[in-house]
Amino acid sequence: MGRNTAVSLVSYSPVPGDDADHLTKTQAKMAQHVSEAAAQNADLVVFPEICAYLNAPDT
Amino acid sequence: MAAAAQAHSVYVVVPQAIIEDGKRRNSSILLDRSGTVVGIYHKNVPSHNELDMGIIPGTETPVFETDFGRLGLAVCFDINYWEVGHALCTHRPDLVVWSSMWTGVRMMSRWAIEFGFYMARVFICGGAFIDPAGRPL
DSSP: OOSOOOEEEOOOOOOOTTSTTHHHHHHHHHHHHHHHHHHTTOSEEEOOTTTTTOOOOOO | OHHHHHHHTOEEEEEEEEEETTEEEEEEEEEOTTSOEEEEEEOSSOOHHHHHTTBOOOOOOOEEEETTEEEEEEEGGGGGOHHHHHHHHHTOOSEEEEEOSSOOTTHHHHHHHHHOOEEEEEETTEEEEEOTTSOBO
8 A cells, every 4th residue: 555544444333223213313323433533534434334224232 | 424524534435235227236335535436346245145135246346546545345245255355356456345244254364365455344343454464453
């Protein structure tokens, strides 16, 4: 790679699908993660597979 | 996500189920610092369950230019298939981002060593970086 690169790997839990507004809330949550990663000078922010739908415990 | 990428001037990889030209895909979307879609990778090897759900396999392994290097994308079950890693390798990525639902155990190291690129993994319970020698960073 051409230079040092900061990559943020976001392990997170989307808002559960039984919440009627889960997609909007999940998007807001993802945007917050992007903001936090950018504050740490990330060049690239990466989310997990099918990131808006999967449910898992927060880690 | 495009607005967030633009607001913070970062690249973002958004793996998502999408419908494109009437076909259901399990894909990974790369946004650039302006929030523009740089490219989309369609999972080449959907799982059996995904195939039963109508997910159509991708047939290409594009590598995308960024301002920090050449970026390849892969998704979950792909990691089990040498053909996908090799196809990515032919496009000479610096880094392959593998979004997944599991750790991949040692398959990331195998790909990194055999194909000579850095790898980054993220799933819902953790992440990892592997160098081209197959070592966790």
